[in-house]
Amino acid sequence: MHTNVTNHADASIDFNLDEARVDWHDKTLWFIREKRDKASHLIPEWEDLREYASQIKNNVLSNLSEYLVQFEEKAKANGVIVHWAADAAEHNKIVHQILKQHQIDRMVKSKSMLTEECGLNEYLEANGVEVIDTDLGERIVQLAKEPPSHIVLPCIHKKKEEIGELFHEHLHTEKGASDPQYLTAAAREHLRETFLTRRAALTGVNFAIAETGEFVICTNEGNADMGAHLADVHIACMGIEKILPKQAHLGVFLRLLARSATGQPITTYSSHFKIPQPHQEVHIVLVDNGRSVHLGKEDFRNALKCIRCAACMNTCPVYRRSGGHSYHNAVAGPIGSILTPNMDMKKNADLPFASTLCGSCSNVCPVKIDIHDQLYKWRQVLMKEGYGPAAKNASMKMMGWVLSSPKLYDFSGKAARWVLRNTPFVVSNKLNPWFKEREMPEAPKESFKEWYLKNRQS
C-alpha cells in the first residue's frame, strides 16, 4: 500500500496543520521512549549488551554468505522448503506460486515489514488472493486502506475514536464506541473466524539461526503462532540479514528487542519454529532485494544490523512531529532514511535531510548503528550525485565562495546587518521560511571583529 507522499518536508507541513494532533502523536511516542529508558536502565549491563549485539551482527555481515548456506542446509534437513528471492518481484512470485500449488486464495499474514517493502499484499490481491493481516494494528490500517506508519506500532497515528469508526463500518461494532477493550474484543472475534478458515499463513522472521536452521518470531498478540499452527502451509519471509550464527546469541537479542521497542522485558510470544508439524508444509523465502548491494557500501553496510525495534523512530523528534507516512516508505524514521536511499536515491533523496543530526537515534539503537553519521554521509553522496535541487546547488557554491574569502565575508555580513536594521521587510516577510514562526535576530551595528580591532588591537 503506498501513499501519494513524495517529499518529507511537504508532508510535514500537512501533518503540522493540526497542532493539537501533533502534540498527541509526539506525547504518545515519547511515552514509549520513556518506557524504553526505564526498562533499559534496570539492566546494569545494558550498554554491554548493545556492544555484544553490535559485534555479533558485525560478524554476521562479514560472513553472511556462509551463514546463509549453513542455515539453508540445516533448515532443509529439518524438513523446511527453502527459496531464494533476488528481489521483491521474485519474492512475490514465489509466495503466489506456493499458494497456487495448494489452490489457496485466502491467507492470513502476521506482521512482516519485508512484505510491506515488497508490496506483497497488492500483488496477491491483483492476482485474486485475499490477504488478511492479523496483527491488530496492521488489520486496522488495512481496513483504513493505509500503509502502516510505524514498524512496531502500525496504527500509532490513529486515535481510538477513529478506530471505533472504522470498526463500526467494517466489523459492525456500536457507533461511537471507542473503548479499547471493547474494540479489541470485536477484532479478536473477527480474526478468530479468519484464523480457523485459512489454510495458509504467512509470517515474518525476527531471527534465523544458522547453527540449527530454526527461526524465531516475536509478537505480543500470538497471531503469528495462531496463524502458523492452524494452517496447512506456513510461509516465512525474511531479509537475508536476519541471520544469527548460534542459538546462544538469541539471548542477547531477545533481551534488547522488546525493551528497545516498547519497554517490555520481553515480547509475550517468542516462538521458535524448527521442524514442521506432521502434514504441514513450511517454506522459508530468503530475500535479497538490494541487501547485497547495500552490503558492498562500506559507509552504509552496518545499517543492515537493524533488528526493526523502532527505538530510533520513537526517540526521533522529527518523526514524532511529522508522522510515519511522511517518509513515504515501509520503514520510516531515521533507520528508514538510511535504508531507503540504497533502493532508490532519486525517490528518497529528501529523507537523509529529514533530521537535525541530533544523534539520539544512534544512542537508542540496540545494535549501535551509527544512524546520524550515515545520514550525514548520505547527504554528501546524494548531493554529489546531483539529486539536490539546482537552486540549492547554486546557493551552496555561492556560500562556499563567500565564506572562503575574508573580505567578501566581512562585506556580506555588514550588508546583511544593514538590511536587517534599515530595511527589515526585505527579509522579514512570508517568503522567508524562518520568519513564518520566528523573529529574525537583531542586527548589531558592529561585528565582533570590528569591536576587537577597536578594543584589543588599537
Next chain:
Amino acid sequence: MNVALFIPCYVDQFYPHVAIATLELLEKLGCKVSYPLKQTCCGQPMANSGFAHEADACSQLFAENFAGFDYVVSPSGSCTLHIKHHLHTPAHNPAEQHIRQTVYELTEFLVDVLKVTSLNAKFPHKVGMHQSCHGQRGLHLSQMSELNAANYSKPGSLLDMVADIELIHLDRVDECCGFGGTFCVAEEAVSAKMGKDRVSDHVRHQAEYITGADMSCLMHMEGILKRQKSSTKIIHIAEILNTHNP
C-alpha cells in the same frame, strides 16, 4: 598558554557580545588569547547540507588561520564538532591534524584543560539549561538521557560555581530544539514545532533565561520567544560565567 579564539560566523555578525564574554572570560582565567582576523566560517553550513565538497576553500582558510596555537577554543559545540570530525583540507594542510586534536568547545576547555574549580560569577535568576545536541551527543559535554551511564555535565558543573543561580528542571532534559542548520528552513514546519515545544518546556517551568553552549540553538529559541512576546530571554553560558560577583 596560547589560545586562538574561534568565533562562529553568525556569532561574529549577530551576537558579538557572546564573543566578547568568551574572550574576557578566557583572559580572566589567565589565557593569552588571539583572534585570527581572517577567520570566516568552519564550513559546516555547506557540509551538513551535503556539500562538503564545496567547503574545501573554507577548510583551507580555517587551517591557515588557526595553525600554530596550543589550543583553538570556540563558544559553540556544533562548530567545534565540525572542525574535530570534518576539517579536511584539500592538500592535507600540515596544521589540520593538530587543529582537530586541540580544538575545544568553551565549557569543555574550562573543565578539562583549565580545570576551573571556582568562578567569581553571580546570576540571581531562574535558568533553564538547553543541551545542544552536537555538544552533548557529539562532544560528550554531558551525559545523554538515552544511555545507561553515570550522570555528569561539564556546562552544569560550571553553572554550579555561579552564585545565586537557580537551575530549573525540564520534562525533557535533552531533546533537540529543531534548529539543525539549513533544516530550520528546508523543514520549516517540523523545525518550528520542535522549537516551540522546547521553549514551552522552559517557560512552563518558569525559566527567566534559557542558556546553553551553542548560540545557534539559542538563536532559534530566541526567534520563537520573541514571536510569542515571551518574557523569557536567552543568554549564552559564557555571558553567565563572565558575570562578576562583587
